Amino acid sequence: MKEELAPHVNDITRALGNKVSEQEIERELSSYLNVYRVSLDTAKRSIVKKHGGNPASLAVGVSRTLRELIPGEQSVNLLARIVSVNEKDVTPEGQGTKRILYGILGDPSATVPFTAWEPLSAPLARGDVVRVQNAYTKEYRGQVQVNFGIRTVVSKEASDALPEYKPGPGSGAPYAGKPTPVRVVDLREGASNVAVTARILSVERREVEVEGTPKTVFSGVLADETGKSQFSAWKDFDLKEDEVLRIEGAYVKAWRGIPQISFDERATITRLQADVLPPADRLAASPRMWIEDLAERGGGVDVTARGILIDLREGSGLVYRCPECRRVLRKGACRVHGEVKGEPDLRVKAVLDDGSGALTAVFDRELTEALLDKTLDTCIAAAKEAMSTDVVRDELSDLLVAQPVEARGNVTSDDYGLMMIVESAKLLKVDVQAEAREMLEGLEASE
């Protein structure tokens, strides 16, 4: 094991400019692989990121499967089959019309959408097996998307270079070995064959289409004492709300950074006594978390953070949105749809910092109106009178900046850090004297 990992330890150390010792990298890598059980590639990238380096500077390639891709990768090499391909004309802003290709790539692990932004040397057809070098990934509507750009090289391979893609989850190889027990708060993207004991808080049956094949998925929220997670069951286990289950052989995917649990026919479900876990109303409470812990996890479902709003971001206050795509207009123009008649909206994008970490908290119109104790119409009138939307922003800044708040919502993450879509928030009123007295007594007692 150690010898096999040596080139990768070396690769990580080099990508970090030798500022972290090999022993430490080796220890961390082993923890990612053996404790959290994430893939080698995910582990390498996570370690480089954690130490402030750029994962794109990793050089020792790992053969990648589509399931392992994450958004924001600058250079990925793949062997995949073209599941579908189509043409489309687009007109990027400030450029002439051009023809692009889009479709689906598949390998035995997963399928992902792709887009080829530049003409390719040879036409692509459904069923082709292609070797792709130097593609990049982005996130589109919560899903990884592979992009072929100017630097990307696509070459055809023999059609038996890759097994035929069989649609639907559960087509992966069965797990070998015992599943690893994991608490919900410890779920990490990329982990597989994990065991979770949790109560089902909600479940609904949904019909979805996976690569043109209709499938049924049972999705909802489950929880243990440590936290909540979305789940997707790709087989009908006859899951019922409020029952306590032991799920063995599940895997963890991430949606916008939030780890969520998935399981299919490879999983074993054991129904447990209802009193193994606290009742649903207790588990449904939003756990309070430090932002540093959210950052380490990649996000969380329905969590509560307490901190100070230390800054208002650009685009807070009275904004105008594109009627087509809801993007916020800059100088009266939408990034995609050009000059449009904007629809007014109120929102706050603020930096919430709890001393352990920081996230961007987004408050929607309803929350912003409540914070201001003013309606959108009143704000529009005030901005008209002042002939600037700055008045609304300034009022929000006066009201919020430097104030302690408690905010509850889902926390997602991407390359720019953590973001909370705030569900509810309140300004914190803390009894400073009581807390100071308690801390002082603790201090004097320990002396």
Add this chain to the structure above:
Amino acid sequence: MMREVAWRLFASEFNDASLEVTGGGTERAPSYVVTPLGARVNRVFVVGVITDVENVGTDMQPMWRARVADPTGTFHVYAGQYQPEAAASLSKLKPPLFGAVVGKSRVYTPDSGTVYTSIRPETIKAVDESVRDYWILEACRSLRKRLDAVAEAQRMDPVTKEGLLKVGVKEAIAEGIVQAVQHYGKVDLSRYLAMLADGLRYLLPEYREILPGGPAPPVSSPEPEPKGSEPDADEEAVLGIIGSLDKDGRGAAWEGILEAAASQGVSKDRLEESINRLLDKGLVYEPILGRMKKI
């Protein structure tokens, strides 16, 4: 890139720092001021009393300097042309007032052995007393965490990040502590424990009467000194030195003051204390770091 967290820490700990490190790795790696208790500070959030604001630059190229006092000491905040918003807010403030500052930590080393820490502000806002009190509480909590972690570290030999992680110290602090131990050696924790207790007592009305100087007194100088407004003998001597060395109106250089004080039998320690008291009393100020000027 993750946004750097805003540390809540007292001026006295921040000003004790004499170590600057860079994150390494990438070209635009952030730099950190590492305090004796291992806080690795790139960004700070400070709430205190803005006691004075002045333009220490020129009319053409203003450089606004504000002093922000907390229960333990004073933060120095400098905003120039590259911080237009913060400079504009500073120029409009009418001290004294409670103010909140978010900014980046800076160190300035005019000569070897002397290190000044300061803050380059990103945002500045006038706030009320309750925000300041809550900040003191947060600064106390943060200090407490570091004190506990450093106490753990002092039981270790050698101090390693792995060892600290094993006893439950968070990674963000563990790394700073290892760097702090290498640079500062064994830190006297009693001074910081006293700072913590003083910070907490500052919030409690039952301790207010027994402190000298009214309802909002500065506390926690290592040896409490009676703070009269009249300069004592050392201070008179130092005031004289500063006045005589300030030939061009730009202030007297620190090296010169140190030399002249030594020749008059004022030791470096006594000189520093005198200058601190003169700063507190508003009898001298630093037009630029490393230079002193009579008011």
